[in-house]
Amino acid sequence: MSGFFKSSIGRKVAMALSALFLMFFLLQHLAINILSVFSPELFNEVSHFMGTNPVVQFALQPVLIFAVVFHFVMGFILELKNRKANGAGYAKNNGAANSTWFSRNMILSGITILAFILLHFIDFWFPEINTKFIQGDWSGTMEGVEGLRYHEELVHKFVNPLRVGAYVLAFVFLGLHLAHGFTSAFQSIGAASLRKKLEKLGIVYSIIVPLGFIFIALYHHFNH
Amino acid sequence: MALDSKVPQGPLKDKWTDYKNKINLVNPANKRHIDIIVVGTGLAGGSASATLAELGYNVKAFAYQDSPRRAHSIAAQGGINAAKNYQGDGDSTYRLFYDTVKGGDYRSREANVYRLAEVSANIIDQCVAQGVPFARDYGGLLDNRSFGGVLVSRTFYAKGQTGQQLLLGAYSAMNRQIARGKIEMFNRHEMLDVVVVDGKARGIIARNLVTGEIERHSAHAVVIASGGYGNVYFLSTNAMGSNVTAGWKIHKKGAYFANPCYTQIHPTCIPRSGDYQSKLTLMSESLRNDGRIWVPKNLDDVKLIREGKKRPTDLSEDERDYYLERRYPAFGNLVPRDVASRAAKERCDAGYGVNATGEAVYLDFAAAIVRYGTEQAKVKNIKNASDAKIKELGKAIVKAKYGNLFQMYEKIVDENPYETPMMIYPAVHYTMGGVWVDYNLMTTIPGCYAIGEANFSDHGANRLGASALMQGLADGYFVLPYTIGDYLADDIRTGKIPTDTPEFDEAEKSVKENINFFINNKGTKSVDSYHKKLGKIMWDKCGMSRNAEGLKEAIEEISELRKDFWKNVNVPGEANEFNEQLAKAGRVADFLELGELFAKDALVREESAGGHFREEHQTPEGEAKRLKEFQFVSAWEYKGEPKDAVLHKEALEYENIEVKERSYK
Amino acid sequence: MNLTLKIWRQKDASSKGQMVDYKVTEISEHMSFLEMMDVLNEQLVNSGEEPVAFDHDCREGICGMCSMYINGEAHGPDRGITTCQLHMRMFKDGDTITIEPFRAAAFPVVKDLVVDRSAFDRIQHAGGYISVNTSGNTQDANSIPIAKEAADTAMDAATCIGCGACVATCKNSSAMLFVGAKVSQYALLPQGQVEAADRVQNMVAQMDLEGFGNCTNTGACEVECPKGISLDNIARMNRELMKASI
Secondary structure (H helix, E strand, O other), rough: OHHHHHOHHHHHHHHHEEEEHHHHHHHHHHHHHHHHOOOOOHHHHHHHHHHOOHHHHHHHHHHHHHHHHHHHHHHHHHHHHHHHHOOOOOOOOHHHHOOOHHOOOHEEEEEEEHHHHHHHHHHHHHHHHHHHHHHHOOOOOOOOOOOOOOOHHHHOOOHHHHHHHHHHHHHHHHHHHHHHHHHHHHHHHOOOOOOHHHHHHHHHHHHHHHHHHHHHHHHHHHHH | OOOOOOOOOOOOHHHHHHHHHHOOOOOHHHHOOOOEEEEEEHHHHHHHHHHHHHOOOOEEEEEEOOOOHHHHHHHOOOOOOOOOOOOOOOOHHHHHHHHHHHOOOOOOOOOHHHHHHHHHHHHHHHHOOOOOOOOOOOOOEEEOOOOOOOOOEEEOOOOOOOHHHHHHHHHHHHHHHHHOOEEEEEEEEEEEEEEOOOEEEEEEEEOOOOOEEEEEEEOEEEEEEOOOOOHHHHHOOOOOOOHHHHHHHHHOOOOOOOOOOOEEEEEEOOOOOOOOOOOEEEEOOOHHHEEEEEEEHHHHHHHHHHHOOOOOOOOOOHHHHHHHHOOOOOOOOOOOHHHHHHHHHHHHHHOOOOOOOOOOOOEOOOHHHHHHHHHHHHHHHOOOOOHHHHHHHHHHHHHHHHHHHHHHHHHHHOOOOOOOOOEEEEEEEEEEEEEOOOOOOEOOOOOOEOOOEEOOOOOOHHHHOOOHHHHHHHHHHHHHHHHHHHHHHHHHHOOOOOOOOHHHHHHHHHHHHHHHHHHHOOOOOEHHHHHHHHHHHHHHHHOEOOOOHHHHHHHHHHHHHHHHHHEEEEEEOOOOOOHHHHHHHHHHHHHHHHHHHHHHHHHHHOOOOEOEEEEEOOOOOOOOOOOOHHHHEEEEEOOOOOHEEEEEEEEEOOOOOOOOOOOOO | OEEEEEEEEOOOOOOOOOOEEHHHHHOOOEEEEHHHHOOOOOOOOOOOOOOOOOOOOOOOOOOOOEEEOOOEOOOOOOOOOOHHHOOOOOOOOOEEEEEEOOOOOOOOEOOOOOOHHHHHHHHHHHHOOOOOOOOOOOOOOOOOOOOOHHHHHHHHHOOOOOOOHHHHOOOEEHHHHHHHHHHHHHOHHHHHHOOHHHHHHHHHHHHOOOOOOOOOOOOHOOOOOOOOOOOHHHHHHHHHHHHHHO
């Protein structure tokens, strides 16, 4: 089995498995965040549960971190290997004739998403870690805010139009990444017979998920 | 030297079995000390290499392409015959034997053909075990189609790519032996001479086509499996690199060359479109299962069609001349290739050709589309189906059967053959003649064998469709591996053949001299220009029909052309590099000699038989007229110039088949 | 029509190459692309220059020898064909056509437009066969019925001509369509299933060793493949390898 993950196909499968996990994560992330639009209270409750539940914090969160790091590191390793395999390259290459731009530029959309994740970590995740693990404050409250703090924090982040702009742009790239990544992940794990159906589902997924996040960002920007 | 075919005694059906039981064998431990060179890795060479290696011999295989998988066997489309009688339509070993001998116009060796028919069934078993994906019916069993010149369905096929699948099967068997180290593969190598030591073939001189290096390779036996010489015509359905060089070099060292004038002109090829044309493309004979061949009845219509003022679909049924169905009611569109080709030529010579060059006839699928469509409507229980619906259903079936051929046609001609009839014309396709071999497939040089299209043995004066693949694999898998052991049994104590002997020195020297001549000649005319001229002489005077006068002219013209070639040929580049022009110069030089012998053979054969049609020898209806006194194989011995070649005759006896007039009416 | 050709010229494997411009005139639209190249070469030979080396043999789209990258696409701007089946009617008078060899680290250039594709052969040596002796003493061909669908799908995979367009086209120079096709052909047939696990592991290991890149499922190979080999074959190979590894 260790030989399997050293092979080209094994790595591809590992990329796909981490991708599938991340896509599942995105879906639940969106589901929770969309609550912030409809019900700040419910959003606060769910956020608090996710932020304090030991299973989520000590089991799922490390898995998520690992998946993110693995997906990026392996993505870069494979990109470098593929560039080496590519040899001298062409004087004229018409890639558009046989494949989509986003399928050929996963590394580009990936790097954009990586940059976004750093911003996102600075915005939300580092403060969370600081509050909970360094300050030791697991109450979910903050000064000057009635009840739980999560909704307030979220809204506050979307005041600055530059940040909102950066988020929207990143989500567009996320959409492009998913437009290829969704079907690609299933293809990598060998789901051939469902390919046509998965392609359609992939398009739906890659539009709905980023659009949902964009909607949340814009909604809070313009409504508060 | 008198020709001895070494056909074993005994009743026809027991000859091969009895012979195999009695011949000498080499024990497995000794096989490890015996080397065999195989030149060519198509169906014959590939299957022979794999089997010999599997038996334990050390095989060195040579191919001029970059991989054995590219040999031109890959281009065979239609199928492979085997007397399996899966269809229960009365097929048998005898019937396949009978059809092949009759199809060859009673000019092949009975015992060889019977053996071929006998092992044919084994080929299918073997290939299926190798993973060749033959077409199957809905019950999961193998499907068959029928081919020209026979009345049963015995042709196995894999879409329109049977040759490819069979070659990939042989290639996979080779790969297994290459992985084991039992075959040493020399890709991009060309054999330029055979080395004969003490009267036996003991090695070859080869050129590495990438570096230009001249190499010596020794072995206890040399097998030539280099295919046919159809490219002597310049335009043929052969691959660009197909050549006679290996066969011709052994001929010059003592192997007799048999029946060079027997050439197959295949009836269903895409017509020529211009002078720049580099090769002709075959459309599988299987198309004649469903296609009907016709030309207009009236010359007026021909004129209008050529001018583009009328389309073939504008002509009603009674304005069309389905000339094969008219002349040969029993076999109709499925007459053998030579008959179909000559009939097309006859119509075109009479002015009925339907394209601008006047050399094309129609192959029409409209009737088949309606027939299949009606059948499908019944199967699918569609009541009162419209004509459009029937056509749609019919096209789907035709597409499933011949889709890739139709696509190929459309890409080349830029016309949709589902809507308008295809245009076809005969083209040089296969050469029945080749190096003379005995029953063991050994040439007149001891230890030198010739298999597949390179030899002359099984098809007489005309080959039936789907029989070339059968012969190549039969020779390579099932015949040569036995017969070569009989010869090699005497070589178990010989030890490795050294390459630092005077015989190798001499052969290498002459090869190098030849190459240096080409490089240093700095003439004025390109190699291709000579090849084209030779091709034109051959097609005009040694083509689908020949006469004494034309053949005499051809001999003179080729001889002149050859002299000019050796004076004025221009080969650019260096000897020690990848140099395709240089490789081609050597091949054309050999074609220029073979071409003359070809014409001479055709001139001597004062009869018509199969692919050899002499205008002086025809029946009042224009059919080929065979003559009893020419019931022999012409085997030519090299004596310097082709005009000095000496004819040896191997008489052909038919004890198990009655020699009749070959009728397909 | 009259054309300008930009062609990669490289003396041998160790030399540096460059693009060189040539002009050809009076090209007929009915010519095949290689016949146009013949015209150029005849012109070069007659003017004392060295002709352009390119691989070609059957010229009917089945041997897999021809291998040109034309105007940025393997086998040029048409579908379901090899270079030899590309016709000049795909171009216009006055066009400039860029012609390069198939590029991949695993396909080193031999000369001009000729590349070395022996890596494909070595992958086949690693397992592209069924271990059955060619003695002819096998069981009857009809003794194991094979469902028509399986046989047809195997045949579709087996139509691969080994030209390398998939590798040439792939931005990662991955050979997975080629290997996937062979693995699939055998995996679909009962005769091939006996050694399926070893076969896929050995072939993939050799493929990696040859320095081919990693498939990222762009699907370009399927589009450019002259025989339309489906991406399903890659998925099947992935499955086969997972199955073999567990």
